[in-house]
Structures are given as structure tokens and as C-alpha cells.
Amino acid sequence: MSEAVLTAQQLRKDYLSGDRRIEVLRGVDLAVTAGESVSIRGESGSGKSTLLNLLAGLDAPDGGSLAWAGAAARAERRAAFLGMVFQAFYLIPEIDALANVLMAARMVRSPGVAERARAKELMARVGLAERATHLPGQLSGGERQRVAVARALMNSPKLLLADEPTGNLDEHTGDAVIDLLLSLCRETGTALVLVTHNAAYAQKTGRQLFLREGLLH
Amino acid sequence: MPWYLYLALKQLFPSGRRFPFFTAISVTGVALGVAVLIVVTSVMSGFEWGIRQMMVDTEGEVQVQARLPMDATGEILQRIRTTPGVAAATPFVKGFVMAMADNRPTFPTFRGIDLASVESVANLKRYMRAGSLDDLDDDSVVLSSILARSLGAYPGDQIEIYSPLLIQKLKSDEVFLPRRMRVVGLFEVGHQQLDSSTIYGTLRTGQEIFGLGRAVHGVDVRIKPDANEEAVAAQLNNVLPPGVRAMTWMETWDDFLWALHLEKRINFFLLLIIVLVAAFSVMSSLLIAVVRKTREIGLLSALGARTRDVALCFCAQAFIVGLAGTVLGLVFGFAVLAVRNEIVHGIARLLHREETLRELYQFSDLPSHPLASDIVLTIVFSIVFSTLAGLIPAWRAARLKPVEALRHE
Numbered sequence: 001m002s003e004a005v006l007t008a009q010q011l012r013k014d015y016l017s018g019d020r021r022i023e024v025l026r027g028v029d030l031a032v033t034a035g036e037s038v039s040i041r042g043e044s045g046s047g048k049s050t051l052l053n054l055l056a057g058l059d060a061p062d063g064g065s066l067a068w069a070g071a072a073a074r075a076e077r078r079a080a081f082l083g084m085v086f087q088a089f090y091l092i093p094e095i096d097a098l099a100n101v102l103m104a105a106r107m108v109r110s111p112g113v114a115e116r117a118r119a120k121e122l123m124a125r126v127g128l129a130e131r132a133t134h135l136p137g138q139l140s141g142g143e144r145q146r147v148a149v150a151r152a153l154m155n156s157p158k159l160l161l162a163d164e165p166t167g168n169l170d171e172h173t174g175d176a177v178i179d180l181l182l183s184l185c186r187e188t189g190t191a192l193v194l195v196t197h198n199a200a201y202a203q204k205t206g207r208q209l210f211l212r213e214g215l216l217h
Numbered sequence: 218m219p220w221y222l223y224l225a226l227k228q229l230f231p232s233g234r235r236f237p238f239f240t241a242i243s244v245t246g247v248a249l250g251v252a253v254l255i256v257v258t259s260v261m262s263g264f265e266w267g268i269r270q271m272m273v274d275t276e277g278e279v280q281v282q283a284r285l286p287m288d289a290t291g292e293i294l295q296r297i298r299t300t301p302g303v304a305a306a307t308p309f310v311k312g313f314v315m316a317m318a319d320n321r322p323t324f325p326t327f328r329g330i331d332l333a334s335v336e337s338v339a340n341l342k343r344y345m346r347a348g349s350l351d352d353l354d355d356d357s358v359v360l361s362s363i364l365a366r367s368l369g370a371y372p373g374d375q376i377e378i379y380s381p382l383l384i385q386k387l388k389s390d391e392v393f394l395p396r397r398m399r400v401v402g403l404f405e406v407g408h409q410q411l412d413s414s415t416i417y418g419t420l421r422t423g424q425e426i427f428g429l430g431r432a433v434h435g436v437d438v439r440i441k442p443d444a445n446e447e448a449v450a451a452q453l454n455n456v457l458p459p460g461v462r463a464m465t466w467m468e469t470w471d472d473f474l475w476a477l478h479l480e481k482r483i484n485f486f487l488l489l490i491i492v493l494v495a496a497f498s499v500m501s502s503l504l505i506a507v508v509r510k511t512r513e514i515g516l517l518s519a520l521g522a523r524t525r526d527v528a529l530c531f532c533a534q535a536f537i538v539g540l541a542g543t544v545l546g547l548v549f550g551f552a553v554l555a556v557r558n559e560i561v562h563g564i565a566r567l568l569h570r571e572e573t574l575r576e577l578y579q580f581s582d583l584p585s586h587p588l589a590s591d592i593v594l595t596i597v598f599s600i601v602f603s604t605l606a607g608l609i610p611a612w613r614a615a616r617l618k619p620v621e622a623l624r625h626e
């Protein structure tokens with residue numbers, strides 16, 4: 001058995017809405033091994049984003065434990081350990097596409113020649129070599145999401161978390177982004193957790209899970 | 218460069234052709250405040266400098282004065298002149314008189330100067346506006362310009378000078394006639410108060426008016442160029458007899474200088490309000506930025522940014538705006554100072570008020586004397602205020618929960 005990249009045990013998350021307590025996650029167990037791809041499907045509002053944010057350490061669970069590569073998940077490790085892709089692309093509008101990719105590297109250290117070369121290479125790999133100096137506002141939705149994918153992979157993370165990355169894209173563009181995401185993860189041996197509505201996309205991953213009533217099935 | 222500094226710069230000055238509008242407004246606000254402070258403090262210091270210059274020019278750097286009139290003038294003068302650091306010394310008498318022309322009375326200060334030695338201490342000729350100091354003798358006087366105007370007496374005219382001794386003589390039933398003097402020149406130092414109340418005459422005339430015999434009221438001292446006025450004053454106090462004291466011009470004019478300084482400080486702090494308002498505008502535009510960029514702040518967390526660095530990103534923006542505004546303000550302020558006279562004359566010409574300007578404010582040119590201390594104070598205040606203005610936006614940004622920031626619509 002290969003090494004564990006992500007180990008979540010009995011993750012729980014509640015939200016207070018008014019004086020009512022909503023149990024969104026009721027004890028989620030998830031183990032992801034190196035290079036593995038996993039899809040999570042579930043109805044809108046079932047807690048997929050909540051779960052992904054917990055896995056990313058962006059939010060604290062109300063119970064349970066989380067480990068990244070066998071060690072406790074801590075915010076300082078996030079930049080080097082994992083990459084994220086969202087439904088909204090969240091590119092920084094003031095800087096060009098290449099600089100957005102490099103932004104991930106900046107969180108670890110001031111980028112040098114090696115980092116710049118890698119960012120360019122990634123831009124080429126996502127098919128945007130020609131658009132490196134374009135600002136996000138000058139790119140189409142699909143192009144923006146591909147920049148976001150390149151950014152997520154910039155620091156050679158062990159894990160990539162994608163939260164409905166095709167939610168804002170048309171079908172054709174969405175297909176392309178998913179194929180890119182899967183092939184890049186396969187090439188680089190990055191584990192992928194993909195949240196999606198689309199059954200066809202889910203079929204392309206190694207393991208398909210469902211989030212229902214606060215539990216993964 | 219740490220990412221927060223990089224991003225701070227990029228958010229203020231985005232790549233591409235977009236004009237950084239918010240940044241420009243914030244920077245301009247700070248720059249205006251700084252420029253106004255630089256211009257006003259420099260001009261006020263210019264006036265002060267002019268007055269200092271005039272005081273030293275007309276009275277020397279050090280004044281020796283006694284509570285009672287000094288009798289042994291010769292010996293005291295000798296001691297003063299041989300003190301190290303002293304370049305020259307000239308005795309004077311000084312007191313109030315009543316001056317009259319055409320039955321118009323005034324109560325100016327009469328200064329009796331020693332024609333033989335006054336030139337070695339005071340550069341009076343520089344301030345002569347009409348007539349000549351060379352024509353001054355025991356029967357003539359030089360009037361300061363505003364005094365001349367209020368007396369209606371000009372070179373060639375006669376005035377009468379009444380001694381304060383008149384009153385004493387009256388008590389003993391003596392009649393003491395006023396002295397008739399000829400006006401031989403007009404004098405103007407460019408200071409309202411002094412120009413409306415001074416008469417220059419010879420030392421002998423003064424001694425007669427005040428009934429001093431051979432005694433004098435004091436001695437003006439010019440120091441050597443490389444000497445220090447305080448050191449010379451201290452040296453003089455060592456050799457002078459008791460009851461006779463040497464003071465620097467700064468001590469002599471202490472009250473006056475204090476008032477001048479106070480006026481400048483008050484102006485400084487009032488004008489500092491402009492910088493304060495500018496700092497508020499920096500704060501409000503950064504607060505707007507925090508709201509506008511909430512999702513990006515969430516993204517930064519997702520990329521692994523630490524809360525502290527997110528806060529620093531906004532602090533840095535405020536600091537950069539403060540710095541840029543200060544530099545721009547300095548450039549702008551000094552540019553305005555460089556063309557200040559063109560500006561003043563232009564406005565005066567536009568309003569057809571050039572004469573008024575000269576008569577009311579007694580300058581044809583606006584003085585400027587920027588002091589390092591004022592400039593440093595301006596720089597420190599404007600940068601500190603702007604940076605403090607970044608704290609609240611920074612705190613708001615740092616307080617955002619990553620998950621909620623990403624959900625922000």
C-alpha cells in the first residue's frame with residue numbers, strides 16, 4: 001500500500017443558523033494515497049465545499065482529526081503541501097497570468113530563475129504560453145481556470161483540491177479543464193480530490209464517493 | 218521581496234495600462250498636505266530669518282547693557298574690544314522721546330549712534346531708503362519710513378524732539394526747550410513695528426536729550442565670522458564689571474522670537490490637519506479595497522498566506538501611499554517655493570493690488586528659508602499618519618475568516 005497523503009477521521013462540522021444547529025458533516029472519514037484521484041459528488045448544499053475547506057485546513061472542524069502526509073495539518077504547511085482550484089477562479093486582477101501562477105511560489109519564498117522557468121513551463125503545459133502577459137480580465141473563463149490550475153500546481157503539491165472547477169464553464173471548456181486536471185495530476189503524481197456534479201467527470205477518477213446526510217459513501 | 222510587499226505595490230500600481238485612480242487620489246491628498254506645510258513653514262521661517270538678519274545687521278550679534286548708564290565708557294569699550302572673538306564694538310544710547318512735526322505728536326525710540334564706530338558693527342546703509350547716513354550730524358536725524366509718513370516729515374523737513382527730562386525740569390520750574398532737528402534720511406528694515414518707531418541720531422545728541430553727560434546705555438558688539446555668539450557673550454561677562462551684562466541678540470529679542478516661533482508652531486499644527494484628513498482618505502480607500510478584494514484575501518489564505526502577512530499587505534499600501542505622497546509633496550512644495558514670487562506677483566497683478574501688497578506687507582519679494590527641522594517634522598508626521606491610517610484596514614483584512622472571505626459575493 002502506498003503512502004497516505006491525506007487522512008481525515010470523523011470530521012464534523014456544524015453551522016448555527018439562528019438558534020438552529022445544522023450538522024453539515026457528521027463524521028467524515030477519508031484517506032487519500034499518493035497520486036490517487038478521488039471524486040466527491042453530492043447535492044447542492046450537502047457540504048462538499050465545507051468538507052474541502054476542512055481538508056485544506058482553511059476552516060477548523062468541530063470534531064475529528066486531519067493529517068497531511070502523516071503529520072498534523074498546519075496553516076504554515078499549506079502553501080507547499082496542497083493546491084486548490086475553485087469554481088470562481090479567484091485570479092488577482094492587478095497582475096498578469098504568469099504573475100498569478102508565481103503568486104503561489106511567493107508564499108513559500110521569493111521566486112528565482114527556477115521558479116520563473118517552472119511557471120512558464122506550467123503556462124505552456126496548460127496551453128497558455130502565449131497569454132502569459134495577459135491580465136485576468138483579458139482571458140476567457142476557461143483560460144482563467146487553466147491559469148488557476150497552473151497556479152495550484154506551481155509548488156509541486158502532494159495534493160490538489162478542486163471544488164467544482166467546471167461550475168462556471170460551458171460543457172466543452174469544462175471537459176477540457178477536467179482532462180487537463182486529470183492528466184497533469186497523473187503526470188506529476190499529485191493526488192486529486194475533485195468535487196463535481198458531473199457523473200461523467202466523476203467516472204474519470206479512480207474512486208467515486210458521495211456525500212449524503214453528512215457522511216461519505 | 219516578500220509577497221505582501223509585491224502585492225501591495227501591484228495593487229497600488231496595477232500592471233497594464235490601467236491608471237491607478239484610487240492611488241492617485243490618496244497620494245495627491247498626502248502630497249497637498251505636505252506641500253502646504255513645506256511652503257508655509259519655509260515662508261514663515263523666511264520672514265523670521267529676514268528679521269534675524271535685520272536685527273543682527275543693525276545691532277550686532279551681542280549687546281552689552283547696564284541697568285544704569287555706563288560711565289567709564291572708554292575703559293569698558295577697551296575691555297570689550299580686546300576680548301577674543303570680538304571684531305568691533307560701538308556705544309549707543311536709547312530711549313523714548315516725543316517727536317512732533319506740524320503739531321502731530323509721536324512717541325518713538327531714539328537711538329543715538331557713534332558715527333565713528335557704528336559702521337564697523339552695523340550695516341545701516343543697507344537699509345537707507347532716502348538721503349544718506351553720511352549727512353547725519355548733531356543737528357539732524359534719520360527717520361524710519363512709517364514714522365516719517367505718520368509725521369509727514371521727509372528729508373529736508375524739520376521736526377521737534379522733546380526729551381523725557383522735560384517733565385523733571387518742569388517740576389523745578391525750568392523751561393526745557395525741544396530740539397529742532399533736520400531730517401536727512403529715511404530708514405526701512407522691513408518690519409512694521411520697528412519701521413514705525415525709530416529715530417536715529419548721533420551719540421552726542423542722544424546723550425544731551427537723555428542728560429547722560431559722557432555716559433551711554435550700552436554697546437553693540439560684532440563678533441568675528443568664525444566666533445560663536447554665546448561663547449563671546451560668556452567671555453564678555455567674565456571681564457565686564459558687575460551690573461553690566463552681555464547678551465546675545467537671541468536673548469535680547471527672546472520674547473519676540475518666542476512669539477514668532479509660537480506663531481509658526483500653531484500654523485504647523487493647524488496645517489497638519491490637512492495631512493490628517495489625507496490620512497483618513499487613505500484609510501477609507503483602503504477600507505473599500507478590503508471589501509472589494511475580500512474574495513482575493515480568501516484566495517491568499519488558500520494559497521497559504523499567513524494572517525500577519527495579509528495585514529502587512531495593507532499596512533504596506535498605506536506606507537507606500539504615505540511615502541509617495543510625501544516625496545511628491547516635497548517636490549511640489551519646493552517647486553512652488555521656487556516660483557513663489559512669480560505666483561504672488563501674478564495674483565497681485567491680476568487683482569491690480571501690487572501697490573497694496575508692498576505697502577501692507579512691506580515686501581516686494583516673499584522670503585523663504587526652509588529649515589531641516591521643519592522638513593523632517595513634516596516628513597515624519599505625514600508618513601506616520603498615513604501608516605497609522607493603514608492599521609484599521611489591515612486589521613479588517615486580518616480578521617476575515619478565509620472560508621467566509623471565499624464565499625463573499
Ligand SMILES: Nc1ncnc2c1ncn2[C@@H]1O[C@H](COP(=O)(O)OP(=O)(O)O)[C@@H](O)[C@H]1O
Nearest residue numbers: 015016017024043044045046047048049050051
Ligand atoms: N458560514 C456558514 N454559515 C451557516 N451556514 C453555512 C455556512 N457555510 C455553509 N453553510 C451551510 O452549510 C451547508 C453546506 O454548504 P456547502 O458546503 O457550501 O455545500 P455544497 O458545496 O455541497 O453546495 C449549506 O446548507 C450551507 O447553507
Ligand SMILES: [Mg+2]
Nearest residue numbers: 048049050163
Ligand atoms: Mg460548494
